[in-house]
Amino acid sequence: MQSIGTPAVLKIVETDVGSPGTGQVRLVQDAIGINYVDVMVRTGHFPMRLPATPGFEAAGVIDAVGPGVKGFERGDRAAYFFVEGAYATASLKPAENLVRLPHDISNEVAATFLAKGLTAWMGLYALHRITAGEVILVLGASGSVGSILSRWARALGATVIGVAGTDEKLAKVEAGATHAFLASDPELSTKIRAIAQAGVDVVYDFVGKATFPVVVAAVRDGGVIAAIGAASGQPTAATDRIASRGIQIRAGGTPQYVHGGTVAGATEQLWDAVRGDLFSDLEAVRYRFDQIGAAHADMESRRLTGLPVLTV
Template sequence: MAKIIRIHEHGEPSVLRVETAEVAEPGPGEVKIRQEAVGVNFFDTMLRDGRVNGPLPMVLGSEGSGVVEAVGPGVADIHVGERVAYFASMGAYASERLIDASSLVALPQDISNEQAAAFLAKGLTAWMGLRALHDIAPGEVVLVAGASGNVGSILSRWAMALGATVIGVAGSRGKLDKVRAGAHHAFHSQDPEALTKIRAVAPEGVDVVFDFVGHGTAELTAAAVRSGGKIVAIGAASGQLQTDALEVTRRGIEVVSGGVQDHVNTATVGEASGQLFQAMRDGLFHDLRVSRYAFTDVSRAHADVAARRLTGLPVLRV
């Protein structure tokens, strides 16, 4: 019997229930995985509390890693005993699960299951921003709104390694130390002088804004980017980014967005994951720690995510 974490209603972290379930043998194109680590994302908390609609009952989570226990008919390139991970397949909060073989990424020997669960989805989201939505170039000045968040922290460090000057913006003064660790300049959005300080670094405006916050930073985002620049809207922690369409058009600003599944797919996942794993080997994220939780302690993990108490990338150890 597998352990699964399911919600039957929306609400506080207490609605997360640890249950048991039988896992069938894999069907055509499927693989059965014994999981060792499961990633926890802010989006999981939005599904749990109902800010994002989803069918109930629901097994949360979309990223994890483990060992292949069985393969179904038609699966030729994945083998029993192989270590694999995935980043966009619902139903991750489980000790064992079935998954479509096409969703899996084979793990190199030097990337642990825990590292994969912590970094794969967040790192590939950062890759999408830096390579698919905007192909960053050395010498560019970029602003990262939400730079203290998990994906923002990864993207900021990666952008620096690629030769960009990074301005990190946090939501409050208390998060500035975390932002400074991965950016050349750090400001917080509640500072009335934030825009003036950003313009002191980039007098004409930044070349590109990576916005993980959305509605709460829309005004600062639009004012900080140069005419002819780009706004890359990836997250919406405070609601969807809303820009003045007429002003954006007048200034020639390009606004782009997208989901990781749209840009990291069969054609690109090898390149994207390979670049992410190499960045990890190169130590780009060496100071980003993992916050470990026991699988049955999922309610505390969700409470810490919602309250912004995390000290690292959250992972459930199965």
């Protein structure tokens, strides 16, 4: 993209990516993950130096290896997450950023689940380590990460209260949560407290400003607010009230928690969850490479109900 703006700024151009340099590989990509952060980059909320190639995750086959690369060779399948420049049919990437794919995890599955699944992993294992018997509230439970996190948390033994923004998304939340409610329900806080009388142990907030009063009312004294997203804008925190109740707010981006030595273990736990069919009811929504503008429009308008992926 040459400028920020509507999905129309996303243009396909042909260029020679060249040969890999020291420590790099050339990855021929046939599956590219699409995430809401891509929309925020396109609209300028997360600035990138222009012209820019958006996108942060993809999977494919290595067809060239640069000097000094160890552990990868031509023909290996690999993927990456939260590395710039994913919207491309081929790219040069540092080998240290790659994740080798197991034989039973397809490129499409990797590009569909890697960034979203590892963000859910961050919530369940890093921001707060879920234990069986805990009660959690997921705001934005129909979104890509929220739907993955809800199902995973249930499998770990948590009682999951999921909140959806619309009637049409409520069914999706019901499929992944123990209890499901609409964000517009005037009795929402009362219903949450009926399930967890002292308040929920953890709130996973993907919404932000619009539902933050619900967050503060729902969490128990000494509980945790895991702020993973802010689709409606950053909340104005009632810091004095939160601090006086001993509530911790934990936040951060996935790369802060999934990096270096944690990557192998986190990805293996994610693939085990995929193999265990925890997410088998979550459908991939496939877009051709030349439909990236349509994919962005669907995400931005909240029409998307599955996990989006670009196929090449």
